[in-house]
Every structure is written in C-alpha cells, then in structure tokens.
Amino acid sequence: MRAAIIALLFVFPLLSGLGAAHEPDTFTVIVREDTHTPQEVNLVVNDTVQYYNADTRENMTHEIGLDLNGDGDFNDTDEFSSGTLHSECDWDNDSDCRVAWIFAINTTALVGNYILSDLLSDGSEIEVRLNIAADVHLEVAPPIGECFGDCEEEEAEEEMKRSSQTDLQKGLMLAGMMMFGGASALFVATLMQKS
Numbered sequence: 001m002r003a004a005i006i007a008l009l010f011v012f013p014l015l016s017g018l019g020a021a022h023e024p025d026t027f028t029v030i031v032r033e034d035t036h037t038p039q040e041v042n043l044v045v046n047d048t049v050q051y052y053n054a055d056t057r058e059n060m061t062h063e064i065g066l067d068l069n070g071d072g073d074f075n076d077t078d079e080f081s082s083g084t085l086h087s088e089c090d091w092d093n094d095s096d097c098r099v100a101w102i103f104a105i106n107t108t109a110l111v112g113n114y115i116l117s118d119l120l121s122d123g124s125e126i127e128v129r130l131n132i133a134a135d136v137h138l139e140v141a142p143p144i145g146e147c148f149g150d151c152e153e154e155e156a157e158e159e160m161k162r163s164s165q166t167d168l169q170k171g172l173m174l175a176g177m178m179m180f181g182g183a184s185a186l187f188v189a190t191l192m193q194k195s
C-alpha cells in the first residue's frame with residue numbers, strides 16, 4: 001500500500017503538468033504553383049511554421065512575407081519575409097540558397113491574424129493566411145455565468161477543444177507517461193519489498 005502511494009506521488013505531478021503546458025508544434029505548408037497547402041495556418045506562440053517551395057517550374061521563385069504598406073516589397077517598417085525561395089539549391093556553390101522558410105513564432109509580439117503575400121518571380125501573387133494566438137492559457141476565460149474558481153474539470157475540457165491539433169501528440173505523451181509511471185511504481189514496489 002505504501003509503495004502504491006509513493007508511486008502515485010511520482011505520477012501525479014507528471015499528469016497534472018500535461019494539461020498545463022502547450023507543446024510547441026511544427027506546421028508544414030507546401031508552396032505550390034498557384035496555391036498553398038494548407039492555405040491557412042493557426043499557430044500558438046512557440047510553434048513553428050515551415051513553408052516548403054514545391055513549385056518546380058524552371059527559374060520560378062517565391063518570396064513570402066508581410067507587405068504592410070502594399071508597395072510590393074517586404075522591406076518597410078515592421079515588415080518581414082522569407083527571402084527568396086527556390087525549388088532546388090546547389091548548396092556547394094550557393095550556401096545561402098533556400099528552398100524553405102522556417103518561421104519560428106518565438107515572441108508574443110507576433111500575435112495577430114496576418115494576410116501575407118507570396119510574391120512569385122513572374123509577378124503573380126498568392127494570398128497566405130497566418131493566424132498567431134497567444135498561449136491558450138492566457139486566452140481561456142470562462143463564459144459569463146460560469147464559475148471562475150472550483151471548476152477545474154470544465155477548464156480542462158476547454159483546453160482540449162482549443163488544442164485539437166495536438167490531441168494525438170498528447171495521447172502519445174500520456175501513454176508514455178503512464179508507462180513511465182507504471183515502471184516507477186514497479187521500481188518503488190521492488191525497493192520496498194527488498195527493504
């Protein structure tokens with residue numbers, strides 16, 4: 001019995017930590033000739049989105065960025081961009097060549113809903129939607145009329161709905177932690193028996 005209690009003490013902090021933290025995710029967008037797949041990405045701060053150029057037309061490049069003043073470049077105040085994205089690179093001769101833009105959302109300053117532009121070297125443009133939210137825990141507020149204090153179960157449900165993209169990952173993590181917890185319990189029980 002004592003062994004079981006000690007084992008639970010090991011497992012509980014792990015399980016409670018699972019619901020409290022947003023695990024950083026990486027999203028991949030395939031940049032095609034005339035569209036992106038997917039066309040819209042929803043991120044939370046600390047996630048990463050990577051845009052891979054899969055447009056293999058010869059001499060065609062893409063550049064994705066925020067053109068705040070709509071003047072057709074990404075060089076003005078508060079604008080940012082991927083730089084030129086090629087479909088293939090000869091890194092031996094051009095180490096700066098890029099086929100992908102890996103955009104790490106590492107600051108809350110980026111929170112917002114963006115309509116980015118993918119400017120192609122032939123002058124055409126693809127609209128790119130990118131929504132960046134603050135960490136879910138800063139956003140979650142119970143609807144009016146619901147309790148703020150002793151309603152932990154409801155808060156937990158809310159978090160699951162909002163982070164559905166990571167449910168599989170969370171499930172895998174949970175399974176891993178259960179196994180770890182089980183192993184810890186066995187280990188502690190063995191120790192208790194020996195002593």
Ligand SMILES: [Ca+2]
Nearest residue numbers: 067071073076
């Ligand atoms: Ca501009």
